[in-house]
Amino acid sequence: MTTTMAEQTAAAVNLDPTVPAPMTNVAEYGFEGRFEDWADDARYFEYSKAANPIGSGHTPRVPIIQFGPELYQDGPTGVVPLDLSKELGITSGTATSPGLLANFVRIRAGEQLGTSPNATSQLYYTMYGRGFAAVDGRMVSWEKGDFLTLPAGSRSVFYAESDAALYWVHDEPLLRYLGVQATEPRFRATKFRRADAVAHLEAVAAAPHANDRSRVSVLLANAAEEQTLTITHVLWAMFGLLPADQVQRPHRHQSVALDLILDCQPGCYSLLGTRLDGRGDIVNPIRVDWQPGGAFVTPPGMWHAHHNESGEPAHLIPIQDAGLQTYLRSLDIRFTTSYGPRVFS
Numbered sequence: 436m437t438t439t440m441a442e443q444t445a446a447a448v449n450l451d452p453t454v455p456a457p458m459t460n461v462a463e464y465g466f467e468g469r470f471e472d473w474a475d476d477a478r479y480f481e482y483s484k485a486a487n488p489i490g491s492g493h494t495p496r497v498p499i500i501q502f503g504p505e506l507y508q509d510g511p512t513g514v515v516p517l518d519l520s521k522e523l524g525i526t527s528g529t530a531t532s533p534g535l536l537a538n539f540v541r542i543r544a545g546e547q548l549g550t551s552p553n554a555t556s557q558l559y560y561t562m563y564g565r566g567f568a569a570v571d572g573r574m575v576s577w578e579k580g581d582f583l584t585l586p587a588g589s590r591s592v593f594y595a596e597s598d599a600a601l602y603w604v605h606d607e608p609l610l611r612y613l614g615v616q617a618t619e620p621r622f623r624a625t626k627f628r629r630a631d632a633v634a635h636l637e638a639v640a641a642a643p644h645a646n647d648r649s650r651v652s653v654l655l656a657n658a659a660e661e662q663t664l665t666i667t668h669v670l671w672a673m674f675g676l677l678p679a680d681q682v683q684r685p686h687r688h689q690s691v692a693l694d695l696i697l698d699c700q701p702g703c704y705s706l707l708g709t710r711l712d713g714r715g716d717i718v719n720p721i722r723v724d725w726q727p728g729g730a731f732v733t734p735p736g737m738w739h740a741h742h743n744e745s746g747e748p749a750h751l752i753p754i755q756d757a758g759l760q761t762y763l764r765s766l767d768i769r770f771t772t773s774y775g776p777r778v779f780s
């Protein structure tokens with residue numbers, strides 16, 4: 436009778452973890468007395484006590500918070516971090532979400548500002564003004580409406596030719612959490628010119644049945660991110676139009692959105708909530724009224740819908756960590772219809 440390899444292994448080795456390994460005499464190998472314990476930081480939780488630290492409140496949730504344009508509009512040249520580190524229980528530095536930091540950047544005409552975050556991905560959107568930047572010794576111009584993405588290791592100085600304000604998002608909080616330095620660029624520095632982005636958005640808006648789609652918007656992507664189709668391997672950016680008197684129905688995703696609002700009149704707002712009713716509407720929503728030049732945080736997993744009752748079109752730029760979430764296959768984006776929740780898998 437023959438025995439299989441598996442049967443031989445089972446006969447030779449006892450895998451029951453409650454039975455200790457047979458004793459050996461380490462002195463024979465000359466190692467005696469050199470072993471450290473390393474058990475001081477080991478902790479043990481009964482499963483139900485630690486299986487859901489977010490649900491139990493142990494790990495703070497990402498809050499819904501709004502940041503107004505008054506934070507930078509009349510300010511001096513400098514960076515205004517949209518800091519929620521206290522709310523998130525993060526003690527290692529500033530953060531807007533666990534992985535990302537959004538900032539308003541103000542540069543007065545004729546002045547300059549240097550940046551060199553420890554980040555794999557930086558995105559700058561110019562809200563107003565124009566200027567140029569020296570990035571690792573290379574020059575690039577920027578103006579209102581341009582998006583600029585910079586990879587790991589970028590050292591930059593931004594010069595403003597006219598009064599300028601930028602929205603700057605990067606992933607330094609993620610790198611601080613991991614305890615790593617970003618050294619290897621994963622994409623080339625890339626500019627998405629205002630005219631190109633606007634032309635693409637206008638083409639989408641003019642297409643037949645544009646308003647039947649869930650969004651009238653353009654997703655900005657880098658040629659290097661073939662798998663995730665995102666603006667960097669970590670970041671995701673959308674250039675969106677919310678037409679007058681339109682509702683963009685609820686959807687949700689596990690990425691955090693750091694939404695920048697551009698032009699909007701009173702009557703534009705988002706509704707956010709954790710559950711949908713049978714008709715696919717958000718139950719007991721929290722309302723966030725849009726502010727031109729302001730930003731707000733949409734937490735992961737929360738249903739959100741955008742409403743425009745202002746009579747005028749409005750533009751928005753949500754920036755998310757959805758490049759990373761897509762790569763991890765954890766984005767879990769879902770949409771509702773007027774007939775109830777609809778899941779795309």
Ligand SMILES: [Fe+2]
Binds near residue numbers: 686687688692739753
């Ligand atoms: Fe969203």
